[in-house]
Amino acid sequence: MISLVAVLLLTTGVLVVAVLRPQALLATKAALPSEAAPAGPAPATATDPxxxxxxxxxxxxxxxxxxEANYTAHRDGLLKLVRKIEERCNYRCYYAGRNRPTASEFEAEDVxxxxxxxALRRSRFFLMVVPEQRVSSVWVEAGIALAMSKSSVYLGRTDVELPFVLRGAARSxxxxxxxxxxxxxxDIDEAIKLIEVNGRSLFDHTT
Known part of the structure; x- marks a missing residue:
């Protein structure tokens, strides 16, 4: 039977010659850590168990x-949208303006x-409604939702343009x-109609 000779030079300077049979060599190799390339990131999912x-x-x-005037009118429309989601989809919605009818009742920025x-971390889906082009925290929240791998729906008025990265994410x-x-x-009635017609399928691609 053919044997292999391994020559090892230890740190002590002692020369060691070991005779290994092929079976032993294979067993030694099997015991070594795998050299396979690490697996890539897992595909993004809508929910995290x-x-x-x-x-x-x-x-x-x-x-x-x-x-103040625009906030009140916009909030009234969004409350109708929330009710439609809750009734049509039987979903629980978080909307920070739900119990804040005026700007004077807003929380401090850090709070x-x-x-x-x-709330975003504990939500399954992210819905952004943008009534006009302006600087707003919605872009920050959309970015956070993207980083959290939240399945999302972006609703924008016909003249609203998404930031470059969000537009790319939506098309990816x-x-x-x-x-x-x-x-x-x-208008908000058309957004509500979108919910009425599509229901849960608008948010959850598995339904």
Missing amino acids: GIEYEFDVFLSSPMSSLD ALRNDLR THPEIPRIRMYSYR
Whole structure:
């Protein structure tokens, strides 16, 4: 039977010659750590089984960036949208403006951030409604939802243009990017109709 000779020079300077049979060599190689390339990142999923979800939909829409009159009118429309989601989809919605009819009832910025992050983390889906082109925290929340791999729906008025990265994410089919859909609407009634017609399928691609 053919044997292999291995010559090892130890740190002590002692020369060691070992005779290994082929079977022993194979057994030694099998015991070594695998040299296979590390697996790539797991595909993004809509839900994380490690999270206990308190809400189904996190609704993000401008608040503090609107003046008082525009905020009140916009909030009234969003409350109708929330009711439609809750009735049609039987989903639980988080909307920071639900119990804040006026700007004077807004939380402090840092408190609002902590509360929104907690709610977003505990929501299955992200919904952004943008009534006009303006600087707003909705873009930040959309970026956080993207980083959290939340399946998302972007609703923007017909003249609203998404930031470059969000637009690219919405068009991407890469497995590391969560599923994102974007739609345009002329008024809040059309957005509500979108929910009425599509129901849960708008948010959850498995239904």
